[in-house]
Amino acid sequence: MQLLSVQNPVLKKGVHYITQDYKTREDANHEGIDMIGKNKATDDIIAISDGIVYDTGYNDKAGYYVELQHQNNLITRYLHMKKNTIKVKKDDIVVKGQTLGKMGSTGDSTGAHLHFAVFTLDRIPLDPLPYLQGKLEFNSDYFRIFVKGVQSSLGAKVDGLPGKETLKKTITVSNKVNRKHKVVKFIQDYLYNLGYTEVGPSDGIAGPKFTKAVKHFQKDNGCASDGIITKQNKTWKKLLKLL
Numbered sequence: 001m002q003l004l005s006v007q008n009p010v011l012k013k014g015v016h017y018i019t020q021d022y023k024t025r026e027d028a029n030h031e032g033i034d035m036i037g038k039n040k041a042t043d044d045i046i047a048i049s050d051g052i053v054y055d056t057g058y059n060d061k062a063g064y065y066v067e068l069q070h071q072n073n074l075i076t077r078y079l080h081m082k083k084n085t086i087k088v089k090k091d092d093i094v095v096k097g098q099t100l101g102k103m104g105s106t107g108d109s110t111g112a113h114l115h116f117a118v119f120t121l122d123r124i125p126l127d128p129l130p131y132l133q134g135k136l137e138f139n140s141d142y143f144r145i146f147v148k149g150v151q152s153s154l155g156a157k158v159d160g161l162p163g164k165e166t167l168k169k170t171i172t173v174s175n176k177v178n179r180k181h182k183v184v185k186f187i188q189d190y191l192y193n194l195g196y197t198e199v200g201p202s203d204g205i206a207g208p209k210f211t212k213a214v215k216h217f218q219k220d221n222g223c224a225s226d227g228i229i230t231k232q233n234k235t236w237k238k239l240l241k242l243l
């Protein structure tokens with residue numbers, strides 16, 4: 001049992017022991033992280049970030065559950081909660097750290113624990129670990145982090161506010177041009193956070209996964225879907241929200 005160091009807690013006392021890891025593979029899918037709390041006991045379950053209650057209810061597998069939708073549209077799921085302890089209802093606005101209910105063992109569960117999961121709106125599971133560790137966030141401040149990263153890596157004034165000066169400094173990025181430029185990592189993290197998970201974990205190299213995610217972003221934003229980020233094809237403007 002692993003004690004996890006957590007930046008964004010989902011258990012009120014802030015102590016998280018992992019009892020089962022996230023893994024998606026053919027022989028044993030586990031699309032979330034199982035955990036127990038302080039003294040390896042139960043705890044109150046809290047919202048990892050601000051959001052709105054997307055759904056709450058009961059089914060035989062999840063038991064009593066709460067789902068939150070966050071500002072970047074990702075969904076967090078909190079399963080196996082104790083009966084009659086859920087404190088929120090659909091469409092409630094919740095803030096980071098707000099109590100959702102108590103850890104329990106309802107549904108398909110053999111002992112009290114929290115199964116915590118992160119999904120895109122179209123139900124693609126994501127590894128919850130970087131979110132718990134604060135390496136990825138759910139709120140729109142992530143845009144600010146992206147803009148600052150772009151500005152610093154391109155030598156523009158770093159104020160987190162994109163404008164003409166930032167745009168002027170932008171460079172062409174593709175699998176052929178500037179494929180290992182410092183800015184690539186920030187684009188990767190940002191696309192991942194927007195739900196373009198095909199980009200994979202950021203490695204700072206504009207490879208095939210990067211091109212695929214850029215094409216997807218371009219298609220969704222009315223840009224020519226060629227996987228090349230330039231000023232001319234409007235992709236930079238869309239990424240920086242200047243269009």
Ligand SMILES: [Zn+2]
Pocket residue numbers: 020030032033034114115116
């Ligand atoms: Zn589980």
